[in-house]
Amino acid sequence: MKESLKKNYYKTIGIFALFLVLPSVLKACAVCFSGTEETLWAFYITTLILIILPIAMIVSVVLWLYKKKSASVNQPV
Amino acid sequence: MKCLTLQNLLVAGEVNLGNRPNRKPIVPSAVFGMVVFIVTEVMFFSGLISAYLIIRSGLEEWPPWGQPRLPIEATAFNTFLLVLSAFAVYRSRNLLLQHKQTKAYKFHLGAITLGVCFLLLQGYEWIQLVKYGMTLSSSVYGALFYLIIGAHGVHVLAALLVMGYGINYFYQTQHQGRISEYLLPIHILWYFVVGIWPLLYALVYLV
Numbered sequence: 001m002k003e004s005l006k007k008n009y010y011k012t013i014g015i016f017a018l019f020l021v022l023p024s025v026l027k028a029c030a031v032c033f034s035g036t037e038e039t040l041w042a043f044y045i046t047t048l049i050l051i052i053l054p055i056a057m058i059v060s061v062v063l064w065l066y067k068k069k070s071a072s073v074n075q076p077v
Numbered sequence: 078m079k080c081l082t083l084q085n086l087l088v089a090g091e092v093n094l095g096n097r098p099n100r101k102p103i104v105p106s107a108v109f110g111m112v113v114f115i116v117t118e119v120m121f122f123s124g125l126i127s128a129y130l131i132i133r134s135g136l137e138e139w140p141p142w143g144q145p146r147l148p149i150e151a152t153a154f155n156t157f158l159l160v161l162s163a164f165a166v167y168r169s170r171n172l173l174l175q176h177k178q179t180k181a182y183k184f185h186l187g188a189i190t191l192g193v194c195f196l197l198l199q200g201y202e203w204i205q206l207v208k209y210g211m212t213l214s215s216s217v218y219g220a221l222f223y224l225i226i227g228a229h230g231v232h233v234l235a236a237l238l239v240m241g242y243g244i245n246y247f248y249q250t251q252h253q254g255r256i257s258e259y260l261l262p263i264h265i266l267w268y269f270v271v272g273i274w275p276l277l278y279a280l281v282y283l284v
Contacts, residue, residue, distance in 0.1 A: 036134070038134040039131060043131055050120075050124070050127055053119070065109075072103045
């Protein structure tokens with residue numbers, strides 16, 4: 001049992017060491033590393049818009065439904 | 078603040094739950110469904126617009142050299158027609174709420190006619206652009222133009238078909254007095270299709 005645990009321990013250390021030694025940085029993103037400055041800014045801004053827009057729309061729909069619900073509750077029977 | 082669960086907000090339909098009285102939904106399912114659909118379509122167009130902006134920002138010259146000039150003035154007139162159709166729908170809706178169904182029907186037909194004119198004029202412009210050499214494969218400029226404007230055109234066509242289907246409600250006597258409720262999702266779709274066009278026109282044609 002102790003020996004198998006030792007084996008697993010060394011295996012883990014070996015794999016971790018491989019991850020430290022083997023990889024190198026790959027500048028693969030076409031926008032971040034080979035695009036122009038304008039492209040980078042366009043990418044950042046449109047990404048921001050695409051993140052904010054669905055959240056804003058969903059929040060608006062929920063608020064609209066909540067207002068409708070409040071109005072229907074306050075209506076006299 | 079009460080828990081904002083969807084069930085809580087929508088309220089079950091006209092189902093009798095024992096000791097609870099029947100209640101009308103606070104938002105008709107058709108209207109809610111149309112709103113959800115429009116949210117997804119807004120994201121679709123946002124994706125197209127963001128792709129357009131990113132690609133365009135990477136090119137020094139826009140439009141690229143050798144591409145035909147877009148018909149800005151003719152499309153401005155087209156935009157006017159489309160916006161007029163939205164006013165026709167708005168007027169039709171107001172008349173329906175006043176129970177003036179014959180007049181509302183005329184405005185509804187007018188909106189459809191203006192939409193058809195918009196599509197036909199856009200089609201004519203496209204034929205001219207193709208004759209001048211701007212196609213989907215001629216350049217990234219042509220590809221983006223036909224993709225974005227074409228996507229909008231397909232939406233206009235679909236909305237026109239739905240508006241045409243809405244004419245049925247004016248003829249069915251069992252719906253008299255409630256036509257405005259049945260047409261509301263259709264009108265919302267038309268407002269969306271008209272509302273997004275000025276943004277696309279400004280982005281693709283003007284800027």
